[in-house]
Amino acid sequence: MLKGIDPLLRGELLHHLSNMGHGEQLAIVDRNFASYRYGCPVVDLGEVGAARVAQAICSVFPLDQFADQPASRMAYDDDPSQTNEAHAGVLAAVHGQMPGIEFDVVNRPDFYSRMEGVSLIVNTLESAPYACFILQKGVILD
Numbered sequence: 001m002l003k004g005i006d007p008l009l010r011g012e013l014l015h016h017l018s019n020m021g022h023g024e025q026l027a028i029v030d031r032n033f034a035s036y037r038y039g040c041p042v043v044d045l046g047e048v049g050a051a052r053v054a055q056a057i058c059s060v061f062p063l064d065q066f067a068d069q070p071a072s073r074m075a076y077d078d079d080p081s082q083t084n085e086a087h088a089g090v091l092a093a094v095h096g097q098m099p100g101i102e103f104d105v106v107n108r109p110d111f112y113s114r115m116e117g118v119s120l121i122v123n124t125l126e127s128a129p130y131a132c133f134i135l136q137k138g139v140i141l142d
Contacts, residue, residue: 005059005060006055006056006059006060008045008048008052008053008056009056009057009059009060012043013043013045013122014060016041016043016119016120017057017060017061017120020119020120020137021137022064022137022138022139023064023067023136023137024119024120024136024137025117025118025119025134025135025136025137026057026061026118026119026120026121026122026134026135026137027115027118027120027121027122027132027133027134027135028050028053028054028057028090028122028124028132028133028135029050029121029122029123029124029126029131029132029133030050030086030124030125030126030127030128030129030130030131030132031123031124031125031126031127032129033121033123033132035121035123038115038116038118038121040118040119040120040121041119041120041121042120042121042122042123043120043121043122043123044123045122045123045124046125047125048124048125049086049089049124049125049126049127049128049131050086050089050090050124050126050128050131050133051085051086051088051089051090051092051093052089053122053124054089054090054093054094054133054135055089055092055093055096057093057122057135058093058094058096058097058135059096061135061137062097062137062138062139062140063094063097063098063135063136063137063138064136064137064138064139065098065138065139065141066138067136067138068104069101069102069103069104070094070098070101070135070136070138071090071091071094071098071101071103071104071133071134071135071136072103072104072105072106072111072114072133072134072135073087073090073103073104073105073106073130073132073133073134074106074107074108074111074130074131074132074133075105075106075107075108075111075130076129076130077107077108077130080105080107081105084128084129084130084131085128086126086128086131087103087128087130087131090131090133091103094135103133106134108130111132111134114134115134118134
């Protein structure tokens with residue numbers, strides 16, 4: 001156990017987060033996402049939702065302040081403006097670092113294409129539909 005580190009951030013996940021460089025991306029995905037098809041490291045966090053995972057990750061992972069939209073979410077197929085509790089929770093975690101930014105809302109086929117460039121996938125057992133997110137790593141400026 002480490003003092004001051006969220007207990008969800010165990011060794012393997014911390015290792016991957018620390019080794020990622022500026023501009024690299026990670027995905028937080030729901031229980032229905034086919035994570036292992038992308039060939040990058042996958043960390044399974046078990047029975048935890050996307051918002052809780054985002055809260056833990058955002059406590060140590062600087063978001064890219066130089067990117068137009070460092071946080072993306074998958075859009076509902078029939079209504080891209082529709083949101084759910086997972087979307088709101090992950091956005092709240094992002095707002096902890098970057099108040100006021102909005103998600104880049106990406107349609108499902110394009111989201112799958114963007115996953116090809118992700119360096120790390122974090123699996124959750126999130127049950128909300130379309131609860132898949134991409135976060136881009138920034139730098140520590142202070």
